[in-house]
Amino acid sequence: MAESKAPRATTNRSTTPGSDTFKDYISSNWAERPGDLPEPREQSPFAAARRAALSALHPGKRLVIPAGRAKVRSNDCDYPFRAHSAFSHLTGWGSDIVPGSVLVLEPVDDGHEATLYFRASAGRDSDEFYANPEIGEFWIGPRPSLVQVGADLGLTTRDLGELDAVVSTVDGDTLLLREADPELTRRIDDVDSARLADSPARASAEADRASDTASSDDLARDLGELRLVKDAYEIAQMREAVQVTGRGFTDVVADFDEILAHPRGERLVEGTFNRRARADGNTVGYDTIAASGDHACVLHWTRNDGVVRDGDLILIDAGIELDSLYTADITRTLPVSGRFTDVQRLVYEAVLEAADAAFAIVRPGIRFREIHAEAMRVIAERTAEWGFLPVSAAESLEPDHQYHRRYMVHGTSHHLGIDVHDCAAARRDLYLDGVLEPGMVFTIEPGLYFQPDDLTVPEEFRGIGVRIEDDIVVTADGAENLSVGIPRTVADVEAWVARG
Numbered sequence: 001m002a003e004s005k006a007p008r009a010t011t012n013r014s015t016t017p018g019s020d021t022f023k024d025y026i027s028s029n030w031a032e033r034p035g036d037l038p039e040p041r042e043q044s045p046f047a048a049a050r051r052a053a054l055s056a057l058h059p060g061k062r063l064v065i066p067a068g069r070a071k072v073r074s075n076d077c078d079y080p081f082r083a084h085s086a087f088s089h090l091t092g093w094g095s096d097i098v099p100g101s102v103l104v105l106e107p108v109d110d111g112h113e114a115t116l117y118f119r120a121s122a123g124r125d126s127d128e129f130y131a132n133p134e135i136g137e138f139w140i141g142p143r144p145s146l147v148q149v150g151a152d153l154g155l156t157t158r159d160l161g162e163l164d165a166v167v168s169t170v171d172g173d174t175l176l177l178r179e180a181d182p183e184l185t186r187r188i189d190d191v192d193s194a195r196l197a198d199s200p201a202r203a204s205a206e207a208d209r210a211s212d213t214a215s216s217d218d219l220a221r222d223l224g225e226l227r228l229v230k231d232a233y234e235i236a237q238m239r240e241a242v243q244v245t246g247r248g249f250t251d252v253v254a255d256f257d258e259i260l261a262h263p264r265g266e267r268l269v270e271g272t273f274n275r276r277a278r279a280d281g282n283t284v285g286y287d288t289i290a291a292s293g294d295h296a297c298v299l300h301w302t303r304n305d306g307v308v309r310d311g312d313l314i315l316i317d318a319g320i321e322l323d324s325l326y327t328a329d330i331t332r333t334l335p336v337s338g339r340f341t342d343v344q345r346l347v348y349e350a351v352l353e354a355a356d357a358a359f360a361i362v363r364p365g366i367r368f369r370e371i372h373a374e375a376m377r378v379i380a381e382r383t384a385e386w387g388f389l390p391v392s393a394a395e396s397l398e399p400d401h402q403y404h405r406r407y408m409v410h411g412t413s414h415h416l417g418i419d420v421h422d423c424a425a426a427r428r429d430l431y432l433d434g435v436l437e438p439g440m441v442f443t444i445e446p447g448l449y450f451q452p453d454d455l456t457v458p459e460e461f462r463g464i465g466v467r468i469e470d471d472i473v474v475t476a477d478g479a480e481n482l483s484v485g486i487p488r489t490v491a492d493v494e495a496w497v498a499r500g
Helices: 019-025 044-057 085-091 146-153 159-168 180-195 202-225 230-256 256-261 265-280 294-295 342-360 368-385 401-409 490-499
Strands: 062-066 072-074 103-108 113-118 156-159 174-176 289-292 312-318 330-335 442-445 447-449 465-467 470-474 479-481
Touching: 044 103, 044 113, 044 146, 044 202, 044 230, 062 085, 062 113, 062 180, 062 479, 072 230, 085 103, 085 202, 103 159, 103 180, 103 294, 113 146, 113 159, 113 330, 156 159, 174 202, 174 368, 230 330, 230 442, 230 470, 256 401, 265 289, 265 312, 289 294, 294 312, 294 465, 312 465, 330 342, 330 465, 330 490, 342 368, 342 442, 342 447, 342 465, 342 470, 368 401, 368 442, 368 447, 368 490, 442 479
Parallel strands: 062 174, 113 156
Antiparallel strands: 062 103, 103 113, 289 312, 312 330, 442 470, 447 465, 470 479
């Protein structure tokens, strides 16, 4: 029978009845639940192919990839759970993942056998289903059964309690995604430490331990690099994420009158977009940036507590995460009044020119870093043309100068997918210095930001921040801008706001 004590901070206020009469009554007279098994979900064969690719990289090694656990927000209240991206990528499980689940790939002669361990639903003979607010179905809803999840994902499934047998036998051939579940990592390290303590060759064993940790780091790297090239399912998810994100932007434009009337209009922008994210997806893929006026010069402005004034530009950087956990990442900079001023238009068109120039060179075979270099060429040329640089554009572009970077300190592109900054653990020679391949998905997001107190620019430029960000997929002979349908030219943006 499952443990029934109240968890964390609830023991001092639990009023759950404990009499045998109550327990007998609440465990009886329940209807039979349907036993139908789901068809395998669409991503199941794609996840199997990803597991096979990982297996080929680590022959003979046991691989342990946890989903992670819910994180405490305060006392007994948790943040909404989101599994580790590598776990979702390898299982095909998305927003419905059961916290605490663990994927284990056991080595066999021809690769690996995959087993998914998770805590299945408790029977009515247990008091867990009503007495435990962390996992009881009266509190959080029913959990699926082992056979249901196995059919859904095309995986062998076992109860989480059986993972203890795996943990007790860890050795130098076990690789763990250490960052995903600190508690499981501690348990495995304790077993490993005990194994080493019993080793007659202690010094050699300690060296093996260091090697094991390094190998686990390689596992984390490989899990990131597996996502550099997206499969057909992932690209379809990216298309859908971009589509629903566009609806979120349109919702915001439609609410501009109310946004302008509120003393914290930026919060209304955030709220309107988040409403669409929850309606059409799982949630937002990252904290929405709703930056009006000179707040747009703060690259990660997520306080979103400012007023939105007529005549402002508002920079909105937002993306919707689907139930599959794939997310878009789009930025549009809009004139709240419906018309750009002359200076706003000048800055906007320079940023758009940089974005279009970067997109124009994207094709298989070029280096990822070339995209940024092309955008920076335009940024340097325009800021030099306006007289903001102490040298020519060509001189500024030299590595030991870079004066133009004062006005755009961030990079132009990052990989995108199941994480907003996807493949972050990939090696530099495969990421920044990597060669583009069909199926890669990334952003192009140049900007210009003139701080309100920047004395290197004329007063009329100060406080203007513009960024345009699109989501790009590399094709066999070039690239496709997945977000091109979200208005981005001056004329289209002004017409969009006017319609709203």
